[in-house]
Amino acid sequence: MKNNLFQKQILEELNARLPHKSQLVNRLSSLLTIEREAVYRRLRGEVPFTFQEIVTMAKEFSFSIDGIVDNTTENVSSFRLKHVEFTDSEDEDFALMEKLIHFLNFINNPSSECGEATNSIPQDLYINYDSVTRLYLFKWLYLYNDSPKVTRYKDLILNKKIIEYHTVTVAATKKIGQTRYILDMDLFRYLIKDLIYFRNIGLIDREEVRIIQEDLLKLLGDMEELCLTGVYKETGNQSPVLYFKYQSEYQL
Numbered sequence: 001m002k003n004n005l006f007q008k009q010i011l012e013e014l015n016a017r018l019p020h021k022s023q024l025v026n027r028l029s030s031l032l033t034i035e036r037e038a039v040y041r042r043l044r045g046e047v048p049f050t051f052q053e054i055v056t057m058a059k060e061f062s063f064s065i066d067g068i069v070d071n072t073t074e075n076v077s078s079f080r081l082k083h084v085e086f087t088d089s090e091d092e093d094f095a096l097m098e099k100l101i102h103f104l105n106f107i108n109n110p111s112s113e114c115g116e117a118t119n120s121i122p123q124d125l126y127i128n129y130d131s132v133t134r135l136y137l138f139k140w141l142y143l144y145n146d147s148p149k150v151t152r153y154k155d156l157i158l159n160k161k162i163i164e165y166h167t168v169t170v171a172a173t174k175k176i177g178q179t180r181y182i183l184d185m186d187l188f189r190y191l192i193k194d195l196i197y198f199r200n201i202g203l204i205d206r207e208e209v210r211i212i213q214e215d216l217l218k219l220l221g222d223m224e225e226l227c228l229t230g231v232y233k234e235t236g237n238q239s240p241v242l243y244f245k246y247q248s249e250y251q252l
Helices: 002-017 021-032 036-043 051-061 065-071 091-106 130-144 160-174 187-200 206-229
Strands: 113-118 178-183 241-243
Touching: 002 021, 002 051, 002 065, 002 091, 021 036, 021 051, 051 065, 091 160, 130 187, 130 206, 187 206
Parallel strands: 113 178, 178 241
Antiparallel strands: none
8 A cells, every 4th residue: 555655656656747748758758768668667656666767756856765665654744855957957846836835825925934944045035136036047947057168158148948947936826815034144245255256257248237236235225125024015015034134245
């Protein structure tokens, strides 16, 4: 029984990443080097995936085997860390974002509360500023992209579908009854150091820095208003910032 539940969880992970069965069958047939009919038998539950096949799929599709084991065990809560590919996004990345949006909509009621402790500017605060959004995605690209090609800030092509998902996620977040933030006192200091670094290595030019600076100042104004009013002006929902302090000794 437990083994059947484990196999069912595996199938749910696969279907979430590749919901179109023909694509999933082709991908698994190539990945596991087995015939299509063998894949179909596994997807129908007639034949269980072997442990080696599960390990191979977990690496390819970035899902957690121990997380699945936890989900098939009572009274256990599990957490999975998986970053989304923001530049070369695939179906599995969009599936993860859809899960997040579905969850946010599910908890959307006046009595719900959401908390975040962070050392970076929350997405729902900077999403309206294109230059800051681009800067965070550029930083993500610089840290996690394995391509040997060097991309300048101005050459970064934003995935429109990803931005749409971000916008929907932010809108869903702002409808939650109350959102509380605990912000690192060096939140802006970190971002300024990143700007200085990218400016010094020639990936961001002086005019681009100026535009980002202007947007950051406007963003600070938004955050000040949020601290004073304790509500999102778009929805009227409460959203107090619990801890924030800003000092800067950097000049660009």
